[in-house]
Amino acid sequence: MFRRRSETRRPTVSVTVEGRPIAVPVGASAAAAVLAAGFNSIRETAGGSERMPYCMMGICFDCLAEIDDVPNRQSCMVEVQEGMRICRQVGARRIHPAAG
Amino acid sequence: MTVELAIVGAGPAGMAAAVLAGELGLDTVLLDEQNSPGGQIYRAIERAAPDTPLGPDYLAGRPLAAALRASRVDYRPNTTLWHVDPDGTLFLENARRSETVTARRILLATGAIERPVPIPGWTLPGVMTAGAAQTLLKTADLVPEGRVVLAGQGPLLYLVATQLVRAGALPVAILETAPLDNYLDAAHYLGSLWPGRRLLTRGLGLVAAIKRAGVPIRRGVRGIRAVGRRTVDRIDWEGGELAANHLLLHEGVIPNIQISLALQLRHEWDETQLCWRPALDAWGQTSLPNIAVAGDGGGIAGAEAAALTGRLAALDAALWLGHIGEAERDARARPIRAALARERALRPFLDRLYRPSRAVMVPAEDEIIACRCEEVSVGQIRRAARLGATGPNQLKAFTRCGMGPCQGRICGPVVAAIIADVHGKPIAEIGTYRPRAPFKPITVGALADLEIPDLASGIKSETPS
Numbered sequence: 354m355f356r357r358r359s360e361t362r363r364p365t366v367s368v369t370v371e372g373r374p375i376a377v378p379v380g381a382s383a384a385a386a387v388l389a390a391g392f393n394s395i396r397e398t399a400g401g402s403e404r405m406p407y408c409m410m411g412i413c414f415d416c417l418a419e420i421d422d423v424p425n426r427q428s429c430m431v432e433v434q435e436g437m438r439i440c441r442q443v444g445a446r447r448i449h450p451a452a453g
Numbered sequence: 454m455t456v457e458l459a460i461v462g463a464g465p466a467g468m469a470a471a472v473l474a475g476e477l478g479l480d481t482v483l484l485d486e487q488n489s490p491g492g493q494i495y496r497a498i499e500r501a502a503p504d505t506p507l508g509p510d511y512l513a514g515r516p517l518a519a520a521l522r523a524s525r526v527d528y529r530p531n532t533t534l535w536h537v538d539p540d541g542t543l544f545l546e547n548a549r550r551s552e553t554v555t556a557r558r559i560l561l562a563t564g565a566i567e568r569p570v571p572i573p574g575w576t577l578p579g580v581m582t583a584g585a586a587q588t589l590l591k592t593a594d595l596v597p598e599g600r601v602v603l604a605g606q607g608p609l610l611y612l613v614a615t616q617l618v619r620a621g622a623l624p625v626a627i628l629e630t631a632p633l634d635n636y637l638d639a640a641h642y643l644g645s646l647w648p649g650r651r652l653l654t655r656g657l658g659l660v661a662a663i664k665r666a667g668v669p670i671r672r673g674v675r676g677i678r679a680v681g682r683r684t685v686d687r688i689d690w691e692g693g694e695l696a697a698n699h700l701l702l703h704e705g706v707i708p709n710i711q712i713s714l715a716l717q718l719r720h721e722w723d724e725t726q727l728c729w730r731p732a733l734d735a736w737g738q739t740s741l742p743n744i745a746v747a748g749d750g751g752g753i754a755g756a757e758a759a760a761l762t763g764r765l766a767a768l769d770a771a772l773w774l775g776h777i778g779e780a781e782r783d784a785r786a787r788p789i790r791a792a793l794a795r796e797r798a799l800r801p802f803l804d805r806l807y808r809p810s811r812a813v814m815v816p817a818e819d820e821i822i823a824c825r826c827e828e829v830s831v832g833q834i835r836r837a838a839r840l841g842a843t844g845p846n847q848l849k850a851f852t853r854c855g856m857g858p859c860q861g862r863i864c865g866p867v868v869a870a871i872i873a874d875v876h877g878k879p880i881a882e883i884g885t886y887r888p889r890a891p892f893k894p895i896t897v898g899a900l901a902d903l904e905i906p907d908l909a910s911g912i913k914s915e916t917p918s
Contacts, residue, residue, distance in 0.1 A: 354597070354598040354698070355589060355595040355596065355597055355598060356595065356596060356598045357593075357594050357595060358506075358594045358596055358620055358621065363500070378592075378594055380488065380497055380500055380592060380593075381592050381593035381595075382592060382593070385589055385592060385595055386593075388589065388595060389593065389595055393578045393579075393683060393684050394578055394683075398828055402576060402828070403578055403683060404576060404578065404825075405578040405579070405580075405581065406581060406585060407575075407576075407581050407585060407825070407863075408566070408567065408581070408582055408584070408585050408863075409581070409585035409586075409589060410493055410566070410584065410585070410588060411486060411893075412566050412709075412859065412862045413825060413859055413862070413863050414825075414857070414858040414859040414862075415576075415825055417858065423896070425858070425894050426894075427893070427894070429588075430486060430487075432488045432531075
């Protein structure tokens with residue numbers, strides 16, 4: 354679990370993680386939103402094991418998530434925007450969002 | 454669009470190079486994947502509060518970012534470089550649109566990555582790099598909650614520990630993995646201590662602050678494992694264990710060479726820092742005449758040295774593009790080189806003290822996952838090497854190792870070291886993966902809207918009539 358430092362007064366934006374709303378500081382990444390929301394997994398590998406971000410700098414690709422319906426996005430490299438919808442990526446990414 | 458100089462990466466090297474290139478009148482574009490300047494070391498520097506727990510060394514990045522903002526440089530944040538042609542064409546993606554920029558000269562300032570630390574359990578949620586925890590503090594004011602253990606070695610490990618102490622997330626322990634022999638090896642380089650005293654004082658200050666805060670430091674720790682069912686709940690090592698919710702790993706940093714490898718620039722194995730780096734001349738010039746490298750991407754020396762090598766590369770680019778003469782380049786470079794020598798003075802000592810142990814380079818346990826993307830274990834890599842795979846690219850075909858989305862960024866060093874170990878050869882003879890475009894995932898849509906007039910006319914002219 355991660356928590357926001359109580360001393361901070363940075364403005365926030367609202368996003369949802371798996372449908373659950375959370376306020377995160379402006380400039381934070383979608384991966385940070387998932388950690389702040391208390392999730393213990395951001396993706397599940399094709400082999401079924403749970404993962405969380407490892408590097409937070411765009412190298413490891415363990416933070417792949419579905420953001421605003423686009424799968425396979427490096428959530429540590431995507432800045433949060435008001436209303437952004439972040440979902441865990443389970444298994445291999447879908448080829449087309451509409452294909453389900 | 455055509456520019457004189459394209460710089461890739463807005464960390465200390467890229468920012469310093471861009472500011473100087475702008476001053477010298479070079480038509481310069483600075484491309485960066487992040488939303489604001491700073492790179493990893495000064496990430497989110499423009500948002501930093503003056504009393505940030507990240508401390509004064511972090512705030513030192515502010516003037517550089519301010520100078521960049523004040524310059525005439527075409528700074529492009531949120532821009533991903535997904536391919537580059539050796540002739541100077543850069544393929545970019547921004548907000549899911551692609552475009553190309555052609556540069557007469559390219560400066561790669563892609564910085565460093567943390568060395569992968571393949572220990573049992575390193576894929577468990579709760580395990581991340583020390584740098585990752587620091588990034589969360591820089592960009593989102595987040596600190597790990599519960600029992601935090603830091604493990605590994607190197608200046609960044611102590612820096613992050615100090616920052617967590619200041620941020621109110623007191624670690625329960627630091628497990629230092631530097632082999633005790635390293636202290637003896639480093640003792641041969643005591644001569645670097647006096648010229649490197651400024652950096653040394655800073656480092657000793659960090660260790661003192663950690664001890665004052667009451668965080669125990671264990672030295673010579675071996676055999677670290679992260680244990681837990683769904684998330685980490687315990688850290689084991691030879692002769693000890695600790696309950697923990699977070700394990701922050703760090704075994705030093707290595708050059709980020711993904712793009713320089715893709716360009717097939719000549720690379721050298723650095724036996725002291727145990728990593729590959731592009732072969733460079735004193736100005737950062739690579740084996741291709743129009744491409745240079747500055748900063749930690751050309752060999753690890755730290756943020757201050759990165760800014761200095763960025764300036765040297767900018768001067769050389771200015772000469773190459775006809776903005777200044779050789780005498781002016783050399784005169785301007787003299788004080789920069791003197792400062793660079795001071796910055797690098799402590800390196801020989803640090804490189805020995807924090808040389809990763811053999812267990813970090815070649816993990817002993819077969820069950821450890823080496824390729825996090827394709828979930829390939831150390832044992833599978835060892836078997837493929839025994840079956841005859843002679844290098845990382847061949848092993849990729851045997852096991853899918855390195856074929857996942859990270860394109861071998863994480864497993865590359867591990868795979869090469871295991872193959873070298875199996876065949877009893879030096880890593881220098883084993884080589885590296887050959888990364889290919891796209892360097893980052895792009896949508897088919899972003900690819901499809903790319904307009905390449907030259908390509909279209911080229912295809913037309915080659916069509917037999």
